[in-house]
Each structure stands twice: as C-alpha cells, then as structure tokens.
Amino acid sequence: MALTLWYHPLSSFCWKVLIPLYEADIAFTHREVQLFDPQDRAAYLKVWPLAKLPVLTDDERGETVPESSLIIEYLARKYPSAASLLPADPDAARPVLIRDRVADNYIHAPFFAIVGERLRDGPKDPFGVEQSKAAIARGYDALAPLIEGPWAMGETFTLADCAAFPALYYADYAVKLDEWPTLRAYVDRLKTRPSVARVLKEAEPVFHMFPLKDG
Numbered sequence: 001m002a003l004t005l006w007y008h009p010l011s012s013f014c015w016k017v018l019i020p021l022y023e024a025d026i027a028f029t030h031r032e033v034q035l036f037d038p039q040d041r042a043a044y045l046k047v048w049p050l051a052k053l054p055v056l057t058d059d060e061r062g063e064t065v066p067e068s069s070l071i072i073e074y075l076a077r078k079y080p081s082a083a084s085l086l087p088a089d090p091d092a093a094r095p096v097l098i099r100d101r102v103a104d105n106y107i108h109a110p111f112f113a114i115v116g117e118r119l120r121d122g123p124k125d126p127f128g129v130e131q132s133k134a135a136i137a138r139g140y141d142a143l144a145p146l147i148e149g150p151w152a153m154g155e156t157f158t159l160a161d162c163a164a165f166p167a168l169y170y171a172d173y174a175v176k177l178d179e180w181p182t183l184r185a186y187v188d189r190l191k192t193r194p195s196v197a198r199v200l201k202e203a204e205p206v207f208h209m210f211p212l213k214d215g
C-alpha cells in the first residue's frame with residue numbers, strides 16, 4: 001500500500017488525520033509508533049527527526065508529510081474523495097484554516113500544556129494549569145461562534161471539523177464544555193459521524209493510558 005500513517009491510537013493529532021482518511025475511504029497502512037520504546041523511537045526518528053506524531057509517508061510519490069494540517073491538505077490535493085476537506089481556492093480555504101488554527105493553537109495547545117504538567121516528574125505548577133484552563137476557555141469562546149452547523153463550515157465536513165473534534169473531545173476533560181452549549185452539541189454531532197465513531201472505537205483499548213481520564 002502506498003500510504004503509511006505513523007500514528008498512535010490515543011494521540012489526538014493522529015485522530016485529526018485518521019478522521020479524514022476514514023471519511024475519504026483512502027487505503028493506508030497503520031504503523032503504530034511507541035514513542036516510549038527506545039527502539040521504536042529510534043526507528044521513527046529516521047522518519048521524522050522531531051518525533052511528533054502523526055506523519056504520512058507516500059511510497060509511490062516518495063513523500064514524507066509531517067504535521068496534521070499539512071497531511072490533510074495533502075490528502076485533499078491528491079485524492080478526489082478528500083477534495084472537499086479543503087477548498088482549492090485560497091479565499092475559500094482561509095475560513096477553514098482559521099478554524100483549524102483556532103482549534104490547534106488556542107484549544108489543543110493549552111490542553112497539551114496541562115497533560116504535560118500531569119506527566120512531568122518534579123514540581124507541579126498549579127498556576128500554569130489554571131492559566132492553560134483560562135486559555136482553553138478563551139479558545140472555546142473564539143471557536144463557538146465559528147461553528148456554522150451542522151459542521152464547522154456548514155453542510156460540508158472539512159479540515160476544520162477534523163481539527164475541532166480531537167481538540168474539543170480531549171480539552172473537555174480539562175475545561176467542561178457545558179458552558180458552551182453550541183460546542184457541546186457540535187461535539188455530540190461529531191461523535192455520530194462514522195469516521196469519528198471509528199476513531200473513538202479504535203482508541204478504546206488504550207484510553208486507560210490517557211492521564212486526565214479520571215479528572
């Protein structure tokens with residue numbers, strides 16, 4: 001198979017890329033990476049020296065594509081079944097990318113800071129955690145009015161939804177979505193989408209490893 005996704009089933013940024021692969025029914029090989037296993041990490045460092053998941057490799061075209069948004073852009077440009085995920089016209093693509101950036105930079109990133117604090121050995125940083133929670137709340141404030149419904153861009157499922165789902169699903173463990181009913185309803189709709197439901201199902205066996213699962 002030409003495409004290989006280097007991924008882990010618990011990884012939120014990998015969910016962001018699995019969703020469009022399943023949406024567009026694109027065949028690929030799953031290559032699960034264990035970043036904490038020294039041998040597997042060393043193998044993955046040869047693929048992507050930053051050792052961040054996911055990466056998509058395309059043996060037929062000789063391409064290595066890191067970064068979740070770039071992977072989805074690659075799929076949209078190369079596979080007709082994925083074209084609707086990101087409009088070809090830059091002016092039409094911009095609102096999709098704005099939603100993608102809000103989800104990644106202002107919800108996903110502060111959520112990661114909280115997970116990082118939880119996993120870190122050594123002194124804890126409750127002030128930093130509160131700052132990250134406040135940042136996530138500002139991210140929710142920014143994203144909520146951008147959800148046109150039923151999906152982020154209206155009727156068409158796009159890159160924006162692929163980015164929003166993992167960010168909101170996981171950040172909900174840190175800052176409950178209940179004060180943002182638009183976002184809560186949006187996430188509930190997303191969970192019913194077959195591509196998203198499949199990603200959630202595949203994560204079930206490893207979800208016990210998620211450090212915030214019990215609050």
Ligand SMILES: N[C@@H](CCC(=O)N[C@@H](CS)C(=O)NCC(=O)O)C(=O)O
Nearest residue numbers: 011012013051052053054067068069
């Ligand atoms: N900007 C990257 C972020 C990727 C990222 O942070 N991935 C996490 C997994 S969800 C990771 O590889 N973490 C391992 C580490 O930081 O060592 C993207 O959009 O793909």
